[in-house]
Amino acid sequence: MNIALRPSGGRGEYELAGKQGELSVRDLFELPIFLEILPSTLINAHSKCELADGKPRIRLDPPKVRDSHPAPLITSAMMLPKPRRERVETGGVPLLRWHQYVVQIIRIDVIPHPKNVVIRPVSLRLENATGERLDMSFADRMTRVLRVWTAAAAVEGPVADAVRAHATAFTSTASSAKTLVQAYTDLRTALDKPDGDMLPILEAEFGTGVPELSALGAVIDEPTENEFVEDVHLNPLEARIERVRQWRLCSVRGGAATAFRRDVMQAYNWRCLFSGQRLPRTKATLAAGVDAAHILPWSRFDLDATSNGLCLSKQSHWAFDTGLFRLNYDEGERSYVVSIPDSVRLAAAASQFDLGSFDEMSGVIPRNRLPANEALWPSRHYITKLNRFLDGEAA
Numbered sequence: 001m002n003i004a005l006r007p008s009g010g011r012g013e014y015e016l017a018g019k020q021g022e023l024s025v026r027d028l029f030e031l032p033i034f035l036e037i038l039p040s041t042l043i044n045a046h047s048k049c050e051l052a053d054g055k056p057r058i059r060l061d062p063p064k065v066r067d068s069h070p071a072p073l074i075t076s077a078m079m080l081p082k083p084r085r086e087r088v089e090t091g092g093v094p095l096l097r098w099h100q101y102v103v104q105i106i107r108i109d110v111i112p113h114p115k116n117v118v119i120r121p122v123s124l125r126l127e128n129a130t131g132e133r134l135d136m137s138f139a140d141r142m143t144r145v146l147r148v149w150t151a152a153a154a155v156e157g158p159v160a161d162a163v164r165a166h167a168t169a170f171t172s173t174a175s176s177a178k179t180l181v182q183a184y185t186d187l188r189t190a191l192d193k194p195d196g197d198m199l200p201i202l203e204a205e206f207g208t209g210v211p212e213l214s215a216l217g218a219v220i221d222e223p224t225e226n227e228f229v230e231d232v233h234l235n236p237l238e239a240r241i242e243r244v245r246q247w248r249l250c251s252v253r254g255g256a257a258t259a260f261r262r263d264v265m266q267a268y269n270w271r272c273l274f275s276g277q278r279l280p281r282t283k284a285t286l287a288a289g290v291d292a293a294h295i296l297p298w299s300r301f302d303l304d305a306t307s308n309g310l311c312l313s314k315q316s317h318w319a320f321d322t323g324l325f326r327l328n329y330d331e332g333e334r335s336y337v338v339s340i341p342d343s344v345r346l347a348a349a350a351s352q353f354d355l356g357s358f359d360e361m362s363g364v365i366p367r368n369r370l371p372a373n374e375a376l377w378p379s380r381h382y383i384t385k386l387n388r389f390l391d392g393e394a395a
Contacts, residue, residue: 001025002230003058003071003106003119005085012085012102014058014071016049018230020110020239025049025056028110028117032061035070036111036120037077037170038142038298039243039389045070045119046177068177071103074121076184077170078141079148079199083126091130096197101128105228109239111392120243123227135227139243143250143297144199144208150256150301151206159205162190171300208256237343240390241323247297248321260304264292267371268311273378274325274338274361275313276369291317295327295382306371307379319358326387329380336365336378 001020005012016025028049034042046068050059060068075083081098084090090100105125111118121138152163162183169175169183191198203209234242251257270280270290279289293310294303302308310327312320319325324344328337339362340355348355370377 001108001110002228003103003108004230005071005087005102005104006055007087012087013055014069014085016056016058021235023110023112027112029056031112031115031117033058033070034116034118035073035077036118037074038146038300039120039247040296040298040300040385041171042118042173043073043170043175043180044173044177045073049117068181070119071106073177073180074106074124074138075103076180077145078124078136078138079145079166079184079187079197079202080126080141081195081197087127087129090128091132092128093130093132094196095126095128095132095134098195101126101132101134107228109234109243111236120239122243122246125228137246137250139246139297140250141199143247143303144203146298146300146303147208147256148199148202148206150303151208152202153301155206159190159202162187163202163206167300236392237323237390240392244297244386244390245321248294251294251297251303256304260294260306260309261292263306264309264311265290267306267373267376268369271311271369272313272316273310273336273365273369274316274320276366277313279313289313293317293320295378296386299382302379302382305379306376308382310378315357316361323390324358325361326390327378327383328387329378329383330364331380333364335367336370338362338365 001016001018004015004017006015016028029051030048033045033047033049035045037043046061047058047070048061049056052059058069072083081096083101083103084099085102087102090102092100095101103124104127107122109120109122111120123138124136126134126136148163149167152160166183166187169179188194188198191201194201265288269278270288271278272290281288290311290313293312295308295310297303299308310320316325320327324340326339326341328339330337340358345355
């Protein structure tokens with residue numbers, strides 16, 4: 001499903017378009033809209049989808065607050081320059097300049113509830129009237145924002161104060177639309193009102209910039225034309241797993257992520273938590289056979305903490321990211337348990353997918369596979385939070 005900017009007189013109108021599985025736009029009429037900026041937090045967008053002039057328009061729900069439509073709130077969270085809704089008044093190079101582009105399409109996952117609808121941004125298409133276009137992954141951009149938030153938490157000064165206020169506003173369920181808009185405005189003021197993109201400026205300020213991907217061996221999914229189709233056939237569970245996968249792909253970027261990989265693999269002595277195989281780099285291999293996998297790739301302040309990581313073989317990492325494996329913590333036994341969900345078993349049986357080698361890894365994880373320092377063990381809180389998200393529960 002998409003939020004799309006449609007021409008309507010001189011000023012564009014935001015509309016909902018398409019389907020999410022069996023869910024249609026008509027199923028969402030008159031329901032209050034909430035934004036899932038991070039999978040752990042829902043922000044009230046103070047708006048609803050209404051049928052106006054035969055179109056599914058997104059309208060502000062009183063009290064009206066300027067710039068509080070879902071689209072500008074999403075770009076505010078992403079620290080993008082302020083967009084316009086009048087495409088004809090935009091233009092020039094670079095595209096990311098204040099009031100010089102429109103948010104043409106936002107690909108979203110939609111999560112219906114009896115009394116509201118939750119919108120989870122996936123990708124954005126930004127355009128201007130002179131033909132410039134930029135497609136952007138929401139998870140990729142927000143991972144960079146998260147790292148700026150984290151770095152600013154340990155620094156003093158007006159810019160750091162403004163970044164902290166921005167982080168608080170966009171991670172608090174109590175924030176009003178006015179609070180969100182004000183936090184974004186104050187951040188720009190603290191940076192002396194730059195005309196262009198604020199995020200690279202802040203990355204330079206706090207040393208969280210992203211090196212070339214080739215140096216990290218990372219492959220990041222970039223939005224494609226198919227990313228913006230209006231009808232999406234992923235069921236809710238598949239969509240949740242896919243969003244976690246995208247966040248994890250983005251989380252491998254940056255200097256902090258490089259340190260995270262090193263710290264996690266050293267803490268586990270290059271041993272896969274699920275299989276028990278020890279696969280370090282050797283003179284005969286170019287790289288270790290294990291990865292550092294994030295549990296919660298959107299964790300606000302512990303994104304790259306060792307306790308937010310798992311050391312996994314390439315196969316186990318794939319299985320964890322795709323939802324084939326689930327990790328739980330047994331409070332009574334003080335043990336970690338890896339299992340294969342029933343939904344995966346049913347799908348595997350239907351596709352004649354052999355789960356034999358994965359069944360061998362299932363069960364209670366031996367304690368000698370965990371880090372020697374118990375403080376570095378996988379965070380029980382983050383495991384629970386991840387599983388609640390995958391199960392569709394409110395965080």
